[in-house]
Amino acid sequence: MDYKKAGVDIEAGYKSVELMKEFVKKTMRPEVLGGLGGFSGAFSLAKIKEMEEPVLLSGTDGCGTKVKLAFIMDKHDTIGIDAVAMCVNDVACAGGEPLFFLDYIACGKNYPEKIASIVSGVAKGCELAGAALIGGETAEHPGLMPEDEYDLAGFAVGVADKKEIITGQTIKEGDVLIGIASSGVHSNGFSLVRKVFTMSEQNLSRYCDELGKTLGEALIEPTIIYVKAMKSVKDAGVVVKGCSHITGGGFYENIPRMLPNDITAKVNKNSYEVPALFNMLAKNGNIEEHMMYNTFNMGIGMVLAVDKADVDKTMEAIKKAGEVPYVLGETVKGSEGVILC
Numbered sequence: 518m519d520y521k522k523a524g525v526d527i528e529a530g531y532k533s534v535e536l537m538k539e540f541v542k543k544t545m546r547p548e549v550l551g552g553l554g555g556f557s558g559a560f561s562l563a564k565i566k567e568m569e570e571p572v573l574l575s576g577t578d579g580c581g582t583k584v585k586l587a588f589i590m591d592k593h594d595t596i597g598i599d600a601v602a603m604c605v606n607d608v609a610c611a612g613g614e615p616l617f618f619l620d621y622i623a624c625g626k627n628y629p630e631k632i633a634s635i636v637s638g639v640a641k642g643c644e645l646a647g648a649a650l651i652g653g654e655t656a657e658h659p660g661l662m663p664e665d666e667y668d669l670a671g672f673a674v675g676v677a678d679k680k681e682i683i684t685g686q687t688i689k690e691g692d693v694l695i696g697i698a699s700s701g702v703h704s705n706g707f708s709l710v711r712k713v714f715t716m717s718e719q720n721l722s723r724y725c726d727e728l729g730k731t732l733g734e735a736l737i738e739p740t741i742i743y744v745k746a747m748k749s750v751k752d753a754g755v756v757v758k759g760c761s762h763i764t765g766g767g768f769y770e771n772i773p774r775m776l777p778n779d780i781t782a783k784v785n786k787n788s789y790e791v792p793a794l795f796n797m798l799a800k801n802g803n804i805e806e807h808m809m810y811n812t813f814n815m816g817i818g819m820v821l822a823v824d825k826a827d828v829d830k831t832m833e834a835i836k837k838a839g840e841v842p843y844v845l846g847e848t849v850k851g852s853e854g855v856i857l858c
Contacts, residue, residue: 540633540640544650548616558651560617560674570679574613578603579670581765582707586737588666589716593631595739596669597638598645599704602740603764604673605646606819609747610762612683613675615648620671622655625662635669638739645742648673681751685759685775685822692758692822692848694772694782695831698841699818701794703740705765706812710736713802727793735794743819746838750821753834759822763814770811772820773854781851782820785858789843792816810857822848 550559565571580599587596597620605615620639622632632655643650662668702710714720714732721733728735743762750757759775772782795816799809809815823831828844835842849856 540637541650544618544640544643544648546616546647546649549649549651558617558619560649560651565676568676568678571676572613572679572682574608574611574675574677574682575673576604576607576675577670577672578607578704579668580704582711583702583704583737584666584668585711585716586707586721586733589718590721590733590737592737593634594638595641595737597635597640598642598739598742599638600669600671601639601642601646601648601673602742603704604671605642605648605675606740606743606762608673608675609744610683610760610819611675611677612681612747612751612757612760613677614748615646615673615675615744617649617651618643618646618671618673619651620653620669622653622667622669623658623662624655624667625658626664627655627657631667635667639669639671642739642742646673646744648675683757683760683775686777688758688775688777688780688822688848690780690848690850691825693825693828694784694845694847695821695823695828695835696789696817696843696845697741697743697746697819697821697835698789698843699763699792699814699816700741701735701738701792703764703814703818705814706767709802709804709812710798713798713804725797727797741818741840743840746819746835746840749834749838750831753830755823755827755831755834757821757823757831761820763817763820765812767812767814768810768817768855768857769807775820775822776848776854778852779850780848781853782822782846782855783849783858784846784855788845789816817843817845820845 548561587593608615724731761771761775763771832842
């Protein structure tokens with residue numbers, strides 16, 4: 518008896534590392550010390566000394582049951598973008614610059630090419646975020662997970678000058694809410710999605726006229742990384758008063774997280790066109806409107822609160838970063854959290 522016969526292939530692990538090195542290399546920043554394969558990732562904090570009062574920000578998350586979609590479609594090169602996005606968007610939401618990222622892949626069996634494909638997506642996400650992929654772990658769990666399945670999670674660390682951290686404390690009545698478009702469902706609500714749509718290869722490969730692509734392509738579309746958009750707004754001289762990353766819990770749970778207790782977000786549902794995918798979900802699943810806005814991002818991945826005088830600059834800065842902004846509404850007095858009208 519040996520470790521391989523017990524279900525853990527050490528040689529496959531070595532091969533995975535070799536295959537992923539080319540992707541990881543593209544994410545390197547000058548602050549990264551050492552190479553891939555050490556027991557820990559080292560990152561110089563020399564540049565942080567330039568800040569008045571540097572604060573480290575961190576975020577950890579996974580892709581939820583969206584990985585099931587990747588299994589069925591046998592497409593593993595974008596799910597890593599989702600893992601990165603879920604972490605770095607939270608860091609950006611607080612006004613931080615993501616510095617580095619680590620991933621964790623648990624699998625039933627290590628298929629080196631599949632693992633390398635997953636990590637290629639993680640590396641792409643890190644590139645989009647400007648973060649270095651400085652380490653990770655691939656753990657084989659024979660007997661605990663089916664051989665052809667895996668789970669993916671990650672951890673991001675960023676930094677911000679304390680005076681520039683976005684807290685929401687200065688939001689007042691009359692501030693304007695600006696939403697940045699999502700690319701689809703992102704990485705939240707897939708437990709409900711999988712109940713609404715039949716998760717079969719045949720159904721996922723079905724072309725949908727209203728989507729302009731197959732159902733599977735629409736659902737697996739990776740989460741947008743908003744780091745560049747947030748930086749563009751900052752570089753435009755706009756002070757973002759509050760920011761919400763619209764993840765699990767949709768509008769109703771996430772938008773109030775940036776608001777003072779005596780302020781309510783008033784969102785005009787007609788301020789943008791809800792993407793067809795969400796209308797399909799509501800219709801096919803017979804899901805009432807409140808539940809839709811309490812589960813999904815409904816086409817908005819990030820919501821910013823800015824001063825009325827900064828609206829035009831904010832909109833232009835977001836467009837400059839390649840994203841699509843909408844004026845969603847305004848803040849009003851009250852403690853209702855969110856009002857959709």
